[in-house]
Amino acid sequence: MKRVNAVAWNTFREAVRDRILYNLVFFALLMMASAIFLGQISLGIETVVLVSLGLSAVSVIGLLIAVFTGVGLVSKEIDKRTLYALLSKPVRRWEFLVGKFAGLVLTLTVNTAAMAAGLILSLLFVKHTLERGDAVVLVAVYFILLKISIVIALALLFSCFTSQLLSILFTAGLYVAGLFVTEMRNLSGSRLAPAMQTLFSWISYVLPNFENFNIMAAAAHGKAVPAALILQNTAYAVLYCGIVLASATVVFSRRNLK
Amino acid sequence: MPQPAIETESLTKDYPTGFLHMKTKRSVENLTMQVGEGEAFGFLGPNGAGKSTTLKLLMGIIFPTSGSAKILGRPISDVAMHAEIGYLPEQPYFYDYLTAAELLDYFARLFGFSAAERKERVARMLKKVGLETAGKIQLRKYSKGMLQRVGLAQAILHDPKVVILDEPMSGLDPIGRREVRDIILELKREGKTIFFSTHILTDAEMLCDKVGVIVGGKLQGVGKPDEIVGMKSQGMEILFEADAGDARSAAVCAKASKSGSRFALRVPDDSLYPALEELRAAGAKIESVSQIKPTLEEYFLHLVAKDRAQAAAIEVSEK
Numbered sequence: 008m009k010r011v012n013a014v015a016w017n018t019f020r021e022a023v024r025d026r027i028l029y030n031l032v033f034f035a036l037l038m039m040a041s042a043i044f045l046g047q048i049s050l051g052i053e054t055v056v057l058v059s060l061g062l063s064a065v066s067v068i069g070l071l072i073a074v075f076t077g078v079g080l081v082s083k084e085i086d087k088r089t090l091y092a093l094l095s096k097p098v099r100r101w102e103f104l105v106g107k108f109a110g111l112v113l114t115l116t117v118n119t120a121a122m123a124a125g126l127i128l129s130l131l132f133v134k135h136t137l138e139r140g141d142a143v144v145l146v147a148v149y150f151i152l153l154k155i156s157i158v159i160a161l162a163l164l165f166s167c168f169t170s171q172l173l174s175i176l177f178t179a180g181l182y183v184a185g186l187f188v189t190e191m192r193n194l195s196g197s198r199l200a201p202a203m204q205t206l207f208s209w210i211s212y213v214l215p216n217f218e219n220f221n222i223m224a225a226a227a228h229g230k231a232v233p234a235a236l237i238l239q240n241t242a243y244a245v246l247y248c249g250i251v252l253a254s255a256t257v258v259f260s261r262r263n264l265k
Numbered sequence: 266m267p268q269p270a271i272e273t274e275s276l277t278k279d280y281p282t283g284f285l286h287m288k289t290k291r292s293v294e295n296l297t298m299q300v301g302e303g304e305a306f307g308f309l310g311p312n313g314a315g316k317s318t319t320l321k322l323l324m325g326i327i328f329p330t331s332g333s334a335k336i337l338g339r340p341i342s343d344v345a346m347h348a349e350i351g352y353l354p355e356q357p358y359f360y361d362y363l364t365a366a367e368l369l370d371y372f373a374r375l376f377g378f379s380a381a382e383r384k385e386r387v388a389r390m391l392k393k394v395g396l397e398t399a400g401k402i403q404l405r406k407y408s409k410g411m412l413q414r415v416g417l418a419q420a421i422l423h424d425p426k427v428v429i430l431d432e433p434m435s436g437l438d439p440i441g442r443r444e445v446r447d448i449i450l451e452l453k454r455e456g457k458t459i460f461f462s463t464h465i466l467t468d469a470e471m472l473c474d475k476v477g478v479i480v481g482g483k484l485q486g487v488g489k490p491d492e493i494v495g496m497k498s499q500g501m502e503i504l505f506e507a508d509a510g511d512a513r514s515a516a517v518c519a520k521a522s523k524s525g526s527r528f529a530l531r532v533p534d535d536s537l538y539p540a541l542e543e544l545r546a547a548g549a550k551i552e553s554v555s556q557i558k559p560t561l562e563e564y565f566l567h568l569v570a571k572d573r574a575q576a577a578a579i580e581v582s583e584k
Contacts, residue, residue: 010375010377087358093375094324094326097345264321
């Protein structure tokens with residue numbers, strides 16, 4: 008575990024020194040501008056607009072960092088040959104992979120937490136008070152973080168065996184496909200052949216189901232989220248990341264480095 | 266017989282080549298050799314001979330197509346054994362956003378050293394490689410020689426029993442080479458097993474107890490540097506001074522080659538005394554008499570030429 012922690016800490020330090028957290032400045036400016044603008048109008052939808060805008064920004068920024076940094080987690084170390092010295096230490100390949108994954112998840116947790124704090128402050132500025140219902144915003148942020156973790160795991164898997172460009176395409180493709188899982192399971196009324204419907208149905212169970220993580224509308228309207236959904240999504244993300252990381256380990260353990 | 270520190274048994278590595286990876290290129294072929302404990306072993310060969318491939322196989326960076334290898338009696342697939350091995354990759358490249366001290370601290374964490382132990386080791390290693398004042402500078406600002414020294418520091422950070430160095434002197438200026446050589450000699454004095462690849466033959470002659478020569482992926486010979494080239498004398502060389510314009514010495518000077526103000530005459534072993542007698546009669550001043558032995562360089566060049574001739578012959582027959 009010490010070795011996994013060491014790799015994770017170094018991955019976090021790399022992200023910080025590569026100025027990845029600078030995106031927070033953009034987010035802060037966006038939130039400040041939105042809060043000031045919405046504070047001047049009173050149509051009764053300020054909260055809905057601010058929460059939707061804020062959560063969308065948290066999600067998009069987090070996903071962009073997850074994809075573009077995630078695809079370089081392994082391939083960059085191979086291309087730059089920094090991995091040679093690392094693997095000459097008593098570090099198992101799975102420890103390296105889990106450490107890299109944990110390091111980027113830590114980076115994005117810090118990033119997402121900072122953005123969530125900014126969103127709550129903006130909400131306070133617009134509403135002048137915070138209610139119990141506003142806690143749903145934090146649940147929505149937590150779900151975004153779970154979703155981002157799955158995307159990082161997928162990017163890491165592709166990073167183990169293909170180029171950065173292809174990894175970006177594969178990860179982005181899977182993310183988009185993961186948004187339409189329910190549609191893929193309900194093709195019974197479509198004109199597709201039954202065999203194709205069955206095939207799509209099977210594929211839908213392999214794809215990451217990102218629809219369950221989207222509670223933006225509930226958060227915007229302050230609707231409560233059942234505890235069972237929080238547990239279910241947490242278990243799903245942990246299990247999915249575990250399977251993807253195990254697959255990445257199988258691929259990477261057999262790989263001859265250049 | 267004591268257990269060898271490093272041993273390989275028919276180690277072979279093929280690389281896929283071509284657009285669809287349908288063909289293979291053999292980089293190392295049936296490599297069988299042993300390196301004894303506490304020995305300094307030089308792995309010699311021209312560029313592309315398979316030296317780095319062998320070292321990467323030993324470190325588990327790439328995997329053998331066939332054959333096996335052991336370090337300190339444990340198979341190379343056993344990653345835990347890396348706690349006893351130090352490795353310097355060829356032209357090392359490290360995380361350039363870190364300082365040398367941070368990099369060494371990171372690697373020390375991987376060995377599970379405590380914070381106090383890490384601090385002490387990092388400071389000691391930086392001093393050992395002469396980087397104590399540059400330890401707080403980011404590696405992106407380091408010269409090639411400085412990176413090589415950081416590479417050595419990270420290889421010996423954990424006091425390993427076996428040190429594997431891939432071209433440790435490559436690309437260094439004479440001062441850098443001297444410093445690296447001194448560190449290797451110190452490791453040798455400490456009783457560590459040193460296995461290093463090089464194509465700089467003078468370094469091998471100076472540092473190694475034993476050398477192995479690899480050409481075209483095949484091991485051509487293993488032994489002590491003077492044994493491997495063969496101890497058999499190739500004649501005698503007499504260095505002398507004489508006036509070439511003098512009628513008495515003109516004949517003998519014509520048989521010798523001139524080097525500065527001196528002449529060098531090479532004669533077979535059994536012709537030494539008649540030649541000395543002839544020189545004395547010619548009034549020459551004899552400066553030295555020495556036996557001619559083949560150098561490691563001559564042996565090495567002979568093997569490379571042989572391999573190239575064989576490769577050319579195979580190419581012609583295939584056509």
